[in-house]
Amino acid sequence: MDFSLSEEQQMLKDSAAKWVKKECQFEQRRKIMHTKEGYSDAQWKQFAELGWLCVPFSEQYGGIGGSMVDVMVLLEELGKGLMVEPWLSTVILGGRLVELQGSEQQKQEILPSLCEGGIKMALAYNEIGARQQVENIAMTGELSGDDYVLNGKKTVVLSAEAADQLLVVARTSGKPGDSAGLTVFVVDPSQQGVTLSGYPTMDGYRAADIEFDQVRVPPSAILGQTHTAYESLEQVLMEAIITVGADAVGTMELLYQTTVEYSKTRKQFGTPIGKFQVLQHRMVDMFMHYEQSKSVLLMAVLHYVEGFDEVNKSISGLKVQIGKAGRKIGQEAVQLHGGMGMTDELDVGYYFKRLTCIDALFGNVDHHLSKYAEMV
Template identity: 40%
Template sequence: MDFELSEEQRLLKESVDGLLANTYDFEQRKRYIKENGGWSKLIWQKLAGQGLLGVPFAESDGGFGAGAVETMIIMEAIGRALVLEPYLPTVVICGGFLRHGGSVAQKVAHLPSIIDGSRTLAFAQLEKSSRYDLYDITTSAKKRGKGWVIDGEKLVVINGQSAETLVVTARSRGAQRDKGGIGVFLVPADAKGLTKKIYATQDGLHAADVTFTSVEVGAEAVVGDPENALSLIERVVDEARAALCAEAVGAMDESLKITVEYLKTRKQFGVLIGSFQSLRHRAADMFVALEQARSMSMLATMATNCDDAADRLQLVAAAKVQIARSGKLIGEEAIQLHGGIGMTMDARIGHYFKRLTMVERAFGDPGYHLRRVSESGPLV
C-alpha cells in the first residue's frame, strides 16, 4: 500500500498546518476558550475561508469531494494545535449523517451553511445507561400526524451550547436495547421544549446535557429510515472514531516534540537531563508508541471506506485500542519527564494529556473495543 500523500494532499497539509501555526499558539488558545461557547468564531470563519469545512462533502453539494485521508490530515493538525472549534461534531459526525443518509432537501438546507461556517451542529447520542452501545436508547420519537414528538435526555453533547441544530438518536419503536426501531432526527436547538445544562469538560471543550420534553419536529427532520438507522449511526460513528485516532496522533506527535525539547533545555544540578541515558530510552519508547499509533490511525482511516460493516468494525476497534495504549504511555511519560510543572495549568503538556485521556474514552474505551475485536474473530 502506498502511504505517500498526493500533491493535493500535501498542499492541504501545508495549508491547515500553516493556518493553525499562525493562529493557534497556547496563549491564543487560552483566549479562545473564554469566548462564548468555548471556541473562536473568527478561527471557525478562517477554517471555512480555506475550504476546510467543505473537504468531505461532494462537489455537487458545494464541497471538495475529498475522502477519509484528507479528513485524517485535518484532524492530525487539529490534534497538534489542540483546536477547540467543533470540526469533529459539525463536519465529521453531523456532516457524515447528511452525506450518508440525508435527503437532497436536507443537504440543500444544511450543507451550504456548514461549509461557509455560518452554522455548527452537535451529535446528541449518549444517555445515562447507554455506556458505549449505540443502540441502547430510551429517548423516544413518537409519530404524530406527519411529524414526530421527541422525549428524553442526552448527555455530554459536545458543542451543544453553540450548535444551531442537533442530530438526535431516538427510539421510534421497540425496547431499550433493540437494534431495530432507531431513528435519527434533525432538531433545531431553539425548539420549544428543549432545554440545556451547559458545562466545560476536562479538556477545555464545552458540552451540554440536553432534555427533550414533547419536542415536535416535522417529517423533514428524519434522516434516512426512522426505524432502521442503526447501520447509518454505526458507519458515521466509525468515521468519528477514525478521525479521533488521527487527532490523537497529532496530539501525541506534539507531546513528544515538546518533551524532547524540554529534555534538551532543562538542567538538573547543572546538567542537561537529556544527557541521561535512561530518559533518552523513555523518549525512544514514546517515539515507538507514536509510530504504532500512526500506523493504526492510517488503518482506521482506510477502514472507513469498507462497505462491509463487520470488517470496518474490526479494524476501527483495533485502531482505537492501540491509540488508547499509545496515548496513555506518551501522555504519562510526558508528564513524568516534565516533573511537577507538567501538572500545572500553565504547562502545555498537561493539556495534551487531558485531551488524549478524553479521546481514549470517546465512543468506546480500550476495554470496550478490545472486546469488539475479540468477538469479531481474527483480524482480516
C-alpha cells in the same frame, strides 16, 4: 504499498500546519477555552475560507470530494493546535450523517451552508445506560396526530451550545437493543421543551446534557426515512473514531517532540537531562508508541476507505491503541517536564487532558478491547 501523500493532500497538510503555527499559540488557545462560547467564531470562519469544513463531502453539495484519508491528514495537524472549534460535531457527526441518511432535498439545503460556515450542528445520540451502543437508545419519538413527540435525555452532546441544529436520535419503533426502529430528527435547540445544560469538558471543549420534554416536530424534521438510521449512525461513529484518532496521533507527535526538545535544555547536575540514558530510553518508548499509533491509524483509515471486511476490528484496534499510547505518552511528558509539567501555565498538561478525553469518546479502551475480542 505507496503511503506518500498526493499533491493535494500535502497542500492540505501544509496549510493546516501553517495555520496552527500562526493561530494556535498556547496562551491564545487557553483564553478561548475559558470564554463562554468555548471556541473562536473568527477562526471558525477561517476554517470555512480555507475549505476545511467541506473536506469529506461530495462536490455536488459544496464539498471537495475528499475521503477519510484527507480528514486524517487535516486532523493530525489540527490536533497539534488544541482545536476547540466544533469541527468534529459539525462536519463528521452532523454533516456526514446528513449526507449518509438525509433526503436529496435535505442534503441540498444543509450541506452547502455547512461548508460555507453558516450552520453548526451537534449529534445527540448518547444516553446514560446505552454504553456507547447505538441500539440501546431508549429515547422515544412517538407519532401524535400529524407530529412526532420527542421525550428523553441525551448526555455529553459535543458542542451542543454552539449548534444551530441538533440531530436527535430517537426510537420510533421497537425496544432498546433493537437495531431497527431508530430515527434521526432535525431539531432547533431553542425550541420549546428542549433544555440544554452546558459545561466545559476536561480538555477545553464544551458539551451539554439535553432534556427533551414533549418536543413536537413535524414529519419534515425526519432526516431521511423513519426506523432506518442504525447503519448510518454506525458508519458516522466509525468516521468519528478515525477523526479523533488522527487528532490523538497529532497530539502524541507534538508531546514527544516537545519533551525531547525540553530534555536538551533542562539541566540537572550541570548536564542536559537528555544525556541521561534512562531518560533517553523513556523518550524512545514515547516515540515508539507514537509510531505504532500512526501505523494503526493508517491501517484503520485504509481499511475503511477500501471497504475491507475487517474494518470494524481495525477501528476498535485503533481506539485501543490510541487510548493506551495516549496515556503512556501523556504521563511520560508530564513526568519528564518535572513539576512544571503539572502546572496550568504549560501546554503539556492540556495535551494530556485532550488524550485522556479522546480515550473516553465513543468507547474507551476496555469497551473496544471487548468488541475486538468478540470479532477475533
